[in-house]
Amino acid sequence: MKKLSLTAMIEVSFFAAFAIILDFLPSIKLSPSISISAAMIPIFILAFRWGFKVSFIAGLLWGILQIAMGDAWIATPLQAFIEYFVAFACIGFAGLFYRPIQNQLRTGNKKKALGWIVLAVFAGSFARYFWHFIAGVLFFGSLAPEGMSPVLFSFLANGATMLGAAILCSILASLIISSAPLLIIRKSDVGLQTQKRAS
Numbered sequence: 001m002k003k004l005s006l007t008a009m010i011e012v013s014f015f016a017a018f019a020i021i022l023d024f025l026p027s028i029k030l031s032p033s034i035s036i037s038a039a040m041i042p043i044f045i046l047a048f049r050w051g052f053k054v055s056f057i058a059g060l061l062w063g064i065l066q067i068a069m070g071d072a073w074i075a076t077p078l079q080a081f082i083e084y085f086v087a088f089a090c091i092g093f094a095g096l097f098y099r100p101i102q103n104q105l106r107t108g109n110k111k112k113a114l115g116w117i118v119l120a121v122f123a124g125s126f127a128r129y130f131w132h133f134i135a136g137v138l139f140f141g142s143l144a145p146e147g148m149s150p151v152l153f154s155f156l157a158n159g160a161t162m163l164g165a166a167i168l169c170s171i172l173a174s175l176i177i178s179s180a181p182l183l184i185i186r187k188s189d190v191g192l193q194t195q196k197r198a199s
Contacts, residue, residue, distance in 0.1 A: 041169055044120070066084050
């Protein structure tokens with residue numbers, strides 16, 4: 001397995017810390033259990049910039065930082081593991097779309113790149129909130145309104161949060177990448193591409 005470069009690890013630390021900062025900003029609260037935030041944006045930027053492995057590690061680090069800073073809602077150790085280790089790391093699934101996003105941007109097809117970016121954001125959001133849904137069913141069923149099943153309650157709460165966050169992050173990511181595509185194209189890659197064209 002290829003080792004991560006020092007640059008990648010520095011960016012993992014920086015962007016995970018940036019996600020924590022964004023998480024402290026006020027979010028859009030639709031109800032006590034539905035809160036929409038743009039805090040996943042730094043992890044998505046890494047996913048478009050480096051791919052799955054780097055964004056997976058950054059998401060995991062963000063989850064660990066949530067616990068370390070006392071910003072986690074912990075009911076049991078297993079719930080904490082699912083929601084702050086597994087779920088946050090799974091945001092990295094957006095990185096599976098790294099190659100088509102990079103290819104479209106490098107060939108100047110910004111519209112197609114933005115389409116892939118939206119798809120990647122929804123994939124990473126779904127992967128994360130699937131695990132929050134599982135944790136909601138297993139550990140927070142008692143919070144469901146009287147007469148509502150824990151499964152439906154968790155589906156509605158986490159589904160609405162996932163959809164809202166995915167839409168918000170898609171809009172922001174599209175605006176950011178549209179105005180600054182070089183943010184996700186690394187300098188070393190640009191140099192490599194120039195050399196290939198010259199040869």
